[in-house]
Amino acid sequence: MSSENGRPGEPAGEQAEQLAFIRETVRKAKVPRAKPRTWRGAELAKELPVARVLVDKGPVHLDRLWDYAVPAELDADARPGTRVRVRFGAGARNVRGGRREGGGLLDGYIVDRVAESDYQGPLAAIAQVLSPEPVLGPALLQLCRSVADRYAGSLADVLQLAVPPRHARIEAEASPEPVPPPARPEPGSWSRYPTGPAFLDAVARGDAPRAVWTALPGPHWPEELARAAAAALASRRGALIVVPDGRAAARVDATLTELLGAGRHVLLTADTGPEERYRRWLAVSRGAVRAVVGTRAAMFAPVRDLGLAAIWDDGDSSHSEQHAPQPHAREVLQLRAAHEKAAFLLGGFGCTVEAAQLVDTGWALPLTAPRDRVRATAPLIRTVGDADQARDEAARAARLPTLAWQAAREGLKHGPVLVQVPRRGYVPRLACERCREPARCAHCAGPLEARGDDGALHCTWCGQEARDWHCGECGGFRLRAQIVGARRTAEELGRAFPTVPVRTSGRDHVLDSVPDRPAIVVSTPGAEPVAEGGYAAALLLDGWALLGRPDLRAGEEALRRWLGAAALVRGQDAGGTVVVVAEPTLRPVQALVRWDPAGHAVRELADRAELGFPPVSRMAAVAGPPAAVAELIAAAQLPDGTEVLGPVPLPVTAPGRPRRAGDPPPGESWERALLRVRPGQGAALAAALKTAQAARLTRRDGEPVRLRIDPPDIG
Structure with missing residues (x-):
């Protein structure tokens, strides 16, 4: 039987209506579907x-x-x-x-x-x-998911950072047999800190203490990190140490091998090559090795039963990943310590504002040495300001003050002398000519810059023009921008000390170490080699080139660079002297003289809290073509109270010039807007931007927009 309106072979009329009703009822019923076989x-x-x-x-x-x-x-x-x-x-x-x-x-x-x-x-x-x-594994997946959510990125992008490319031949190899845990280590040089031995004991017991460690100057920090890792291994747990560069990783690696013997840890750096790196990563993933020392990418190393997550010198820009979603190693290790209930150790000669915030909120406790120990261990710090240089004939002729010449001449009698010269390319920020207070926007407190032929002042954050600017500290109306020089420093020193060898260490060629004999070592910040027995003296030149950068972290970064160089100099008791050429009244210079990085960070944190700067607030940068930036911000369901600063134009990248992460394509005009939210709204901001970005990509509407949560440079 068939029907015109029905299917062939089906009844028509009332029977057809009943059959249709039954079919509709079955279709709507929530009957579990059979498993696909x-x-x-x-x-x-x-x-x-x-x-x-x-x-x-x-x-x-x-x-x-x-x-x-x-x-x-x-x-x-x-x-x-x-x-x-x-x-x-x-x-x-x-x-x-x-x-x-x-x-x-x-x-x-x-x-x-x-x-x-x-x-x-x-x-x-x-x-x-x-x-x-x-x-x-489950722990690595959870970590990657948390990092993706925090930085408004995709899980696939984070996994590309966390899991190295596969090498089939390496997987076929057998991993080494696990070695038994070592004995609990002795405190060693940790005894110089009142709470140092107690921290090691807590880690060795299997507890999860959290500490912000202000390290004493000198060569002992690799040994102290190694002993902290050994304490975690003694508790039958794993250890992870992340350092900023391969030189630092090699020092910790050598110390761990000396302390524990071979086979208990692996070194993960880019220098090892992709195959060897994957071999070591697999040994960690399989549980054959429980300790890892490495650079930025090692923050995701799948250490079994993590007992200690440590990071050294978290203010170094190398800790900030340049590939999407651009996580910072400090934040990733904090997440790991919280998720895996592991101990956390953040150490360095300096102290970042983020580290000070961890102490201020009670998330971590300070681990510092007493002041008398600091004074005995640190070198003598002497300053040369602008007024001193103006009266100094030698400084005007050769750009090196008399005090610096004298310190170098005296130091060369006893060993090598370090000369730190800021690298070319630092762009100075504007500051009051009278009191040197940075020039800031009256609307959002962002740094000001001069634009256009008329030199009109504009904010680099919100883009507003600053008319009738005057200094909020002293009332001055005149600005200055320090000119970066010191290109001929090595030649000048070579002529001044013709019998002394002059060595250089910088971007093109970085020295790892120098022998303990008279020599002048000219280095850019971060490339200073270690001197056997320590430097007899150090000259920190052109301080305004560091302090004058148009960056929120200019003072913090200058102090960190100075401390890193000064920590390589012999202690005051051994005659070590450091001369810094910078205005003595400035906060970072005073912190260097007192060797008080933690105090400087606390004061910086208070200032940022007053002005609403990160890390007290949370920020996101949205960069791209002007129309696309405006569309994304308009479409995002931003948290209540979100403040939009800008947009402001980004510098156009000239064709053929290298691009940094976040720079616009060559020849294209991009803008950047900053979104600022109150504390506690960072996760909501990241989620809103990620949702809006996903919607635009799904519709394939408009040009691409780049997002970055917690941008390190907002100046």
């Missing part, structure tokens, strides 16, 4: 035949999990954490209800295996298990 004739896994896969595709709008069927022949190898290859777009389904996306074969990670999918259509099957090695 076959896919295009292939048998599927009997247990947990559905895999939830994170596809290695970076855009934020694809930051979700997709369901795939698991063929029976791949059942044993397709475990959570393994790398797979899937056909993206052929039945892949987002577990949160997203739409399909076209693609082809893409790499991914299995996050979970489940009994069934709530997707109503057919599932594509996993095409290939690239490796049965589970490289994405």
Whole structure:
């Protein structure tokens, strides 16, 4: 029987209506769908035949999990954490209800295996298990998810930073056998700090103390980090130490080997090469090695049962990742310490404002030496200000004050002398000519700059013009910008001391160490080599080149650079002297003279709290073509009270010149806006921007916009 309105062979009339009603009722009923047992004739896994896969595709709008069927022949190898290859777009389904996306074969990670999918259509099957090695464990996945959320990025982008590329030959090799935990270490030089031995004891017991450690000057900090790691290993837990560069990593690596012997830790730096790095990373992932020392990328190292997360010199810009979503190693290690209930140690000769905030909020406790110990260990600090140089004939002729010449001449009688010269390229900020207070915007307190042919003052944050500027401290109306010089420092010193060898250390060639004999070592900040036995003296030249940068962290960074160089000089008891050429009344200079980085950071934190600067507030930078920046900000559901500063134009990158992270493409005109929120609203700000960015990418509307949470440079 058939009907014109029905299907062939179906009854018509009243029977047809009844049949249609039954079909509709069945369709609406919430009856569980049968588990998929076959896919295009292939048998599927009997247990947990559905895999939830994170596809290695970076855009934020694809930051979700997709369901795939698991063929029976791949059942044993397709475990959570393994790398797979899937056909993206052929039945892949987002577990949160997203739409399909076209693609082809893409790499991914299995996050979970489940009994069934709530997707109503057919599932594509996993095409290939690239490796049965589970490289994405639950702890690493949780950490990467937290980092992606905090920095408004995608989980796939974070995983590209956390998991190194695969090398099949390395996976076939057997990892070394785990070694038994070492004995609890002796305090050693930690005894110089009143609470140092107690910190080590707490770590060795399996507790999770958190400390901000202001290290004493001298060569002992690698040994102290090594002993802290040994304490974590003694508690049958793991240790992770992140340092800013390969030279520092090599020093800690050598000290750990000397203290614990070979085979108890690995060194993870870019210098080891991709294959060797993956071999060491696998040894950590498999639990054969429980301690890691490395540079920035090591912050994600999958250390089993993490007991200590330590970072040295967190103010160094090397700790800030340049690839999306640009996390900072300090913040990642804080997340790890909280998630994995591990001890946390933030150390350095200086102290960042973020470190001071950790102490101020009670999240961490200070670990410092008494003042008499600091005075005995630190070198003598002497200053030369502008007034001194104006009266100094030698300073006007050769740009080196008489006091600096005398210190160098005396130091060369006893050993090498370090001369720190700021590298070229520092752009000075404007400051009051009378009191040197930085020139700031009356609206948002951002730094001012001179633009255009008429030199009109504009804020680099909100873009407003500053008319009738005057100094809020002294009432002065005149500005100054220090000119960066010192290009001929090495030649001048070579002529002044013709019998003494002059060595240089900088971007093109960095020295690791120099012998304990008379020599002049001219170095840019951060490239200072270690002198055997310490330097007899140090000259810190052109201080205004560091202090005059148009950056919120100019004073903090100048002090950090000075402390790093001065810490290489012998103590005052051994005759060590440091001469700094900078205005003595300025806060960073006074902190150097007193060797009080923590006090300087506390005062900086109070100033930022008063002005609403990070880290007391949270900020996000939105950069891109003007129309795209405006569209994203308008579409984002920003937290209540969000303050939008700007937008302001970004400098145009000339064709052929190197680009930094966040710079516009060559020849394009971009703008940047800063979004500022109150404390506690940082997560809501990141989520709002990430959602708005995902919506734009899904619709493929407009040009791309770059987001950065907590930008390090907002000057």
